Amino acid sequence: MLVKFCGLKRIEDIQMCNKLFPDMIGLIFAESPRKVDVELAEKILKVKGNFIKAVGVFKNQSVFDVLKIAKRLGLDFVQLHGEEDLEYVKFLRQEGVSVIKAVEISSEEDLRKAEKYVNLVNFVLLDRPKGSDLDITQIAKLAKFPYIIAGGITLENLDKFLALSPVGIDISSGIETNGLKDYKKMKGIIERVKPLRNGGLG
């Protein structure tokens, strides 16, 4: 079980992660209150332990900008949250970039959309539509391919997401208090999934 903490934007967020060993951390380059610029990302990534993989999160941005940022920062993955099509993803893969394709699901039809990326990307991530409080576990459990799950995961509701046996979990708002990453909440998640974690990403 992989653990990804997303939306980190302060040096102290990374220092907390260095103590907790999530498999991946996500820095957001899309429009968001959690957005970081490349200069801040550079500073943040200098502090990150090598055992944690760095993910850059993008949404409908120019593929050339995504590639440039991925190369400059040495990102381990880019995570694409918008309408990036198969050609867009193929281009990045040909350039040697590892890709997580996020697909918002609100119906079974969206699972078919997600499935198209399975053989092309490193991970498919199933998420709930941004701004909704939809419980996507009922739809996700119909998926016949491996996926990372996200979408409002908290320590309180974690069990129903783990019951799906996903490849990983991805959490952002559920590890925040008043909009800032919260060490106690992150630690709670890490301790809860400890028995389910294996070799990680190596």
Ligand SMILES: O=C(O)c1ccccc1NCC(=O)[C@H](O)[C@H](O)COP(=O)(O)O
């Ligand atoms: O977090 C944002 O504001 C954001 C904006 C644009 C694209 C992606 C964004 N977030 C991605 C994530 O934080 C996670 O991959 C995922 O959606 C889980 O978030 P949460 O439901 O808050 O745990």
